[in-house]
Amino acid sequence: MSMQTLEELCELIVDCKNRTPPAAPVGEGVAFSIGTPDIVDGRIRLQGAKRVTQETYDIWTARAVPRADDIILTREAPVGRVGRIEDGMILCLGQRTMLLRPDISRTDPRFLHYFLLSDDVQAMLHGHASGSTVPHLRVAQVRTLPVPLVPDLAVQRAIGQLLGALDEKIAVDAAVAATSRELSLAFFGQAVHSDQPVEVMVESVVTALTRGVAPKYTDSSDELPVLNQKCVRDGRVNLELSRLTLREKVNASKLLQRNDVLVNSTGVGTLGRVARWTLPLEATVDSHITIVRFDKQKVDPVCAGFAMLLAQPDIEAMGEGSTGQTELRRAQVGGLEITLPSSAAQKELRIRLDALEERAEQALAESRTLAALRNALIPQLMSGRLRVRDAERIVEDAV
Known part of the structure; x- marks a missing residue:
């Protein structure tokens, strides 16, 4: 397994502007501004992210226009959150973030994404962070981060696809939970308006x-x-x-x-x-x-x-x-x-709400189990202690 720097494996590593992009007026905006709160458990979450105008987007993407398979890394508050940009996402970098664009001729973007999420690399990122009040990473520190890579690009892709399959199932569970909550709120609103509130x-x-x-x-x-x-x-x-x-x-x-x-x-x-x-x-x-x-x-x-x-x-x-x-x-x-709703309507509605919330909780519980499995597999696959073929059987049993 060879050792290289992160800069050698990326076409581009750029920092964000050192301030937050101004939010667009409510109901407007052409893109999302992504900051540290919008990167959770290795994923970029658009729900709750602020929108920006075309003018702001053009200014904040002057150094690089984020695109699919780019990786966003948070450099402070907290250090080390990682998210990969998915197809269809139109984003600009928020405060305290940086963008990494993998060189696909040398490394698989999904593999690099999961590598950055691994415990060893997270510990390394936190160890490199400086500052007594608010620890932060400098771009130069990220550029020189040592990266041990599996030599075979095909193996990298296999690892990325395997871990990605778990993340896709986690995303499905999240969608089930979100839909269940939307239905619950809709049923509640309907009960309020159709009954004597x-x-x-x-x-x-x-x-x-x-x-x-x-x-x-x-x-x-x-x-x-x-x-x-x-x-x-x-x-x-x-x-x-x-x-x-x-x-x-x-x-x-x-x-x-x-x-x-x-x-x-x-x-x-x-x-x-x-x-x-x-x-x-x-x-x-x-x-x-x-x-x-x-x-x-x-x-x-x-x-x-x-x-x-x-x-x-x-x-x-x-x-x-x-x-x-x-x-x-x-x-x-x-x-x-x-x-x-009235007391009588509350009793009837409770049954429906409980059923929907139980379905959501089951989906979220499965999501947490799969996330734990993914996190356990990452260091094993990255180190070569676990072969992709063996990991595939574990994932098949889980999903």
């Missing part, structure tokens, strides 16, 4: 309305997961971005219960995001998140949760404070008015 103030129908804990962080794997604002996105919870806190320091009232609603309550860009907690495990949230626990004697918690999801734009607009210090007070969340 009931407007209630959140604080009048809850048993708990409280901020989370001030975590005592630990690395011990048997301690309690604690969610932060980054964990709440797209109406769901992403545990991969959580940390661990000492269980003994958490009051029982702050432990999450099924169908709790979580509301991000501080910070620019994250304030107002809403998610429902449905996972069968013990966890808590930090003090930047408000827990809303509905009283099942007064409203159906699932229906009330969907009312909160639909109210997210209103919640996002409720923040107070100066730039960078936006705050959503507990009283503001409690004073929010939500619209629900």
Whole structure:
């Protein structure tokens, strides 16, 4: 296995402008600006990404127009997230990112993408990062990154295709979950408009309305997961971005219960995001998140949760404070008015919502399993300890 630098394997490595592209007016824009929050688990996610105008796109792509199979690497906050541009994506680089264009005569783009995601390379990227306050990578450091490559380009392609098949299945599962949620929201909206709707103030129908804990962080794997604002996105919870806190320091009232609603309550860009907690495990949230626990004697918690999801734009607009210090007070969340179907309609709707959410959770659970398998296979395949043929049998059994 030969050693080369990343620069030798790429046609182009360019940094972004050191600022965020201005967003286009709502409903307009010709392309997406991709920053660190838009690269998750090795994929570029357009949902939630900001759009830019043609003028901004032309300015921000003057050095390089991103195209399919280019790789976006984040250079800070955090270091080392990697995403490959897929067909049909029209993008420009957001702040803290750089673009790598593989030389396809020497390396397979998918292979290089997964190589950069491997644990060894991630550790190397973090080791090269400099800066005491915010660790960051310089372009020169990325250019000289040592890359051990499988000599045979055909083997590279086989590895890339194999791992790509797992990612495609993960994408299908994500689409199933997204469609299930869209249907749930549509059914809820239909029930509200076809029935005699009931407007209630959140604080009048809850048993708990409280901020989370001030975590005592630990690395011990048997301690309690604690969610932060980054964990709440797209109406769901992403545990991969959580940390661990000492269980003994958490009051029982702050432990999450099924169908709790979580509301991000501080910070620019994250304030107002809403998610429902449905996972069968013990966890808590930090003090930047408000827990809303509905009283099942007064409203159906699932229906009330969907009312909160639909109210997210209103919640996002409720923040107070100066730039960078936006705050959503507990009283503001409690004073929010939500619209629900009648009590009888809630009972009927609950059955449909539970079925759709269960289907979504099954898809997301499978997605997490496949992602874990992919992550386990990457170092084995990259090092040559596992042959592609053997890995193919493992993947076939999994999918």
